[in-house]
Amino acid sequence: MSVILECKSLTKKFASTIALSDLNLILERGRIVGLLGPNGSGKTTLIKLINGLLVPNSGSIHIAGMEPGVESKKIVSYLPEKTYLPDWMKVSEAINFFNDFYEDFDTNRAYDMLHRLNLDPNKRLKALSKGTKEKVQLILVMSRRAHLYCLDEPIGGVDPAARDYILSTIITNYDENATVILSTHLIADIENVLDEVIFIKEGSLVLHSPVDELREKEGKSIDSLFREVFKC
Amino acid sequence: MLGKLIKHEIKATGRILFPLYLILLLLSVVNRVLTSIEVFSGPLNTIKVFMLSVYGLSVFASFVVTFIVMILRFYKNLMSDEGYLMFTIPVKPNQLINSKIIVSFMLNILSIIVVAASLFILLGTSKNIEMIKQIWDYIYINLKLSFEDKYAVLLAELIFMIILSLIQQILLIYVSIAVGHLFTGHKVLGSFAAYIAINTVGQILVTIIISILAVINGTSFEALDSIPQLLFPFSIVVSIIFCILFYLGTNYIFNRKLNLE
Numbered sequence: 001m002s003v004i005l006e007c008k009s010l011t012k013k014f015a016s017t018i019a020l021s022d023l024n025l026i027l028e029r030g031r032i033v034g035l036l037g038p039n040g041s042g043k044t045t046l047i048k049l050i051n052g053l054l055v056p057n058s059g060s061i062h063i064a065g066m067e068p069g070v071e072s073k074k075i076v077s078y079l080p081e082k083t084y085l086p087d088w089m090k091v092s093e094a095i096n097f098f099n100d101f102y103e104d105f106d107t108n109r110a111y112d113m114l115h116r117l118n119l120d121p122n123k124r125l126k127a128l129s130k131g132t133k134e135k136v137q138l139i140l141v142m143s144r145r146a147h148l149y150c151l152d153e154p155i156g157g158v159d160p161a162a163r164d165y166i167l168s169t170i171i172t173n174y175d176e177n178a179t180v181i182l183s184t185h186l187i188a189d190i191e192n193v194l195d196e197v198i199f200i201k202e203g204s205l206v207l208h209s210p211v212d213e214l215r216e217k218e219g220k221s222i223d224s225l226f227r228e229v230f231k232c
Numbered sequence: 233m234l235g236k237l238i239k240h241e242i243k244a245t246g247r248i249l250f251p252l253y254l255i256l257l258l259l260s261v262v263n264r265v266l267t268s269i270e271v272f273s274g275p276l277n278t279i280k281v282f283m284l285s286v287y288g289l290s291v292f293a294s295f296v297v298t299f300i301v302m303i304l305r306f307y308k309n310l311m312s313d314e315g316y317l318m319f320t321i322p323v324k325p326n327q328l329i330n331s332k333i334i335v336s337f338m339l340n341i342l343s344i345i346v347v348a349a350s351l352f353i354l355l356g357t358s359k360n361i362e363m364i365k366q367i368w369d370y371i372y373i374n375l376k377l378s379f380e381d382k383y384a385v386l387l388a389e390l391i392f393m394i395i396l397s398l399i400q401q402i403l404l405i406y407v408s409i410a411v412g413h414l415f416t417g418h419k420v421l422g423s424f425a426a427y428i429a430i431n432t433v434g435q436i437l438v439t440i441i442i443s444i445l446a447v448i449n450g451t452s453f454e455a456l457d458s459i460p461q462l463l464f465p466f467s468i469v470v471s472i473i474f475c476i477l478f479y480l481g482t483n484y485i486f487n488r489k490l491n492l493e
Binding site for chain 2: 052071074085101102
């Protein structure tokens with residue numbers, strides 16, 4: 001098994017707060033990984049560091065052996081928690097944009113998914129609801145044949161029916177060499193699809209383990225374990 | 233990749249600006265027709281006056297809106313939520329800056345060309361063209377008289393200076409927005425403050441350097457000859473230095489200090 005993500009004593013500070021502190025993490029290919037933690041625990045910071053949207057204060061981060069940069073961005077597909085598409089664009093224009101900039105983008109796959117979710121490619125993003133925009137973004141991100149998918153809160157804003165569809169989309173659309181990082185606090189919804197979980201709390205790694213092992217050892221679901229670890 | 237970035241940049245800005253330019257050209261045609269026919273007299277004359285005012289406004293709007301679109305595009309596309317997309321496509325941050333400078337520069341030049349063309353449509357009678365020719369000849373002869381064989385150098389320097397100062401203005405706005413982005417909270421206010429601060433510091437520096445040079449050389453800049461030989465080359469060098477500093481500053485912030493909200 002080859003390594004897709006390696007963080008070595010990764011530290012990121014903002015003004016007065018430490019968002020990530022001395023994080024060591026190795027993720028292998030072909031896994032679906034849940035990045036779990038309460039609000040403000042450093043999930044988004046870690047994902048932004050992977051995508052080169054932040055620069056670490058110390059430590060290192062490597063994606064398939066590369067530092068975040070043009071080459072790593074070619075193989076990382078990122079879904080931020082923001083609606084990041086220009087709202088004057090039509091859905092079809094957003095697809096063209098992705099097709100222009102990502103070599104691994106599969107236009108047919110994108111149109112196919114749009115069709116299945118009954119989304120009109122000729123609609124302007126401005127005219128779509130927030131949840132629908134999120135669906136469009138997820139479709140774009142999952143239509144790439146990337147090596148690493150970073151999905152930051154991908155199911156937070158959509159209805160449960162779409163949630164199911166999206167999760168099945170994620171599972172069926174990534175190939176065995178790719179790894180998916182799913183950040184969320186809606187654990188119960190995604191527990192069944194995860195291979196591994198990472199718990200982070202106040203910028204530090206609390207736990208990183210395969211889900212099966214964890215369930216066996218602790219004798220409880222990830223959701224209840226989460227509630228225990230992060231008890232307020 | 234730069235080509236693709238430029239293509240999308242033109243698409244994003246052109247959708248607002250090209251229709252505006254078209255309206256300006258149409259208005260100049262309408263006004264040309266209105267001024268050439270003599271049916272408007274008495275109260276009907278207000279139509280003519282009204283249309284001319286609308287034309288004047290749209291000339292003004294062409295410049296102002298071009299400028300505003302340029303600023304907003306940079307801010308919105310890179311520093312707001314859209315930045316999450318732009319900074320994760322596989323291009324270097326400096327390519328993002330390059331594509332934006334190139335397109336902003338082209339649009340500013342285009343707006344000048346469009347306004348010139350519209351003036352030509354409106355006023356381009358054979359009489360007026362003859363007059364412009366005469367004015368130009370007058371300037372040309374006087375330049376030649378004043379600067380002798382250096383007039384060509386002077387003109388070339390002047391054009392180069394205008395182009396450079398346009399680029400410098402664009403880059404100053406970019407670096408101000410990038411610096412403003414470093415402030416937590418008041419990013420727009422920070423950008424304005426950065427613009428004023430950088431501009432002021434720049435002008436003070438230039439004044440100091442000019443004073444020092446004047447003292448060292450013992451020459452004043454009043455001699456006519458010094459314009460093409462000293463003043464213009466000096467301005468050009470200063471402008472180039474500022475452009476480089478603003479560019480590198482923006483690039484540094486994008487590479488090392490990016491922190492999208």
